[in-house]
Amino acid sequence: MAKAWNTRLVSHIDCPGGGQVWVDRNILYVSHMRPPAGTSIYDVSDPKHPRLLATLEVPMGWHSHKVRVQDGVMLVNYEKFREGAPDFGGGLGIFDITRPSEPRLISRWYSGGEAGGVHRYDFDGRFAYISPTAEGFVGNIVKILDLAQPERPEEVGRWWIPGQNVGAGEEYPWDDYVRPRCHHPLRMGDRLYVSYWHHGFFILDISDMSSPKLISGINSGPAHPHPTHTALPIPGLVKGRRVMVVADEDVAKLRPSPPSFAWVYDITDERQPMPISTFQVAGVDPDGSPREPMSGCHQPSERFVGTTLPFAWFAKGMRLVDLSDPFAPKEIAFYEPDAPAGCERASSNDVTIDDRGLVYLLDRQQGIDIIECFPG
Secondary structure, eight states: OOEEESEEEEEEEEEEOEEEEEEETTEEEEEESSTTEEEEEEEOSSTTSOEEEEEEEOOTTEEOOOEEEETTEEEEEEEEOSSSOTTSOSEEEEEEOSSTTSOEEEEEEEOOSTTTBEEEEEEOSSEEEEEEOOTTOSSOOEEEEEOSSTTSOEEEEEEOOTTSOGGGTOOOOOTTSOOOOOOEEEEETTEEEEEOBTTOEEEEEOSSTTSOEEEEEEOOTTTSOSOEEEEEEEEEEETTEEEEEEEEOSSSOSSSOSOOOEEEEEOSSTTSOEEEEEEOOTTTSSSSOOOOSSSSOOEEOSSOBTTEEEEEOBTTOEEEEEOSSTTSOEEEEEEEOOOOTTOSSOOEEEEEEOTTSOEEEEESSEEEEEEEEOOO
């Protein structure tokens, strides 16, 4: 049975499992994990009765498991996923969704390099901050695309860890370690907060987008065995400090280990980020012994209100965390869904929140839960 505290299930959508969920003007966009399912679009004006409006498919061999929407434009990613359709090409699909029931392809942007494509990204309606493969580079890097004319996306800036650009003769220093991989950049103001998998996170100055500049970076590996999934700044000040949440994903462990968790960093002096607390769901790590992957943290919602942050916590569903005291994160609500039919346990992969305060929890195996929260 599902478990709930200070939450209530509003409705459930039975759909293929997914990678990301996003809501814009009471329209729900769901990106799916496995082809041929690509993107599904639902009307959630009545959240008790979601209504399917449209679906997009992708060929076998690729997946389109990320989606972002802003100002009538939808971006979906195309990334290599096993074998098939070698000529399809990785990158982005850019769609006009002024009529959500009739998404119209405006253009394709091709990433090139290793045939990998784009993983995760941020999008503000004008610029996309993406994590593509690129010709001459080992692993994904940071790129900034200008979509002022979405039919002609234009690269305006890029950044990488020195050593990735082997095509330009840079010496590659990671033969005995996991290769670098930009997971995704997030923008706030003139900064990009960039997660880089087993290479930690970086803060970049993008006041000149054509030339991003490194401010600082921290990598907890290899001492810490989990990859960095998200570096998410909290707007404004929290207890007089600038704060950033860093989520480590409970997959791709460097060695058998306890489940991953989330960190809280003080970035008041952004040249020297300082960890000040962590958050783990009670009972997930009872004794410090290794646990199977996808038991712990996956990621926080990139959309949130104030200092209350929903998390997707893989086997433990949605956790609502209060960061008003960044030294002592506090869980104030949760929803643990049942395992999908035929699955041993839930695998909560992404979470977002809409303007009504409803939370959307996406399982990577099957289904979406729409949840109402009423923390005390």
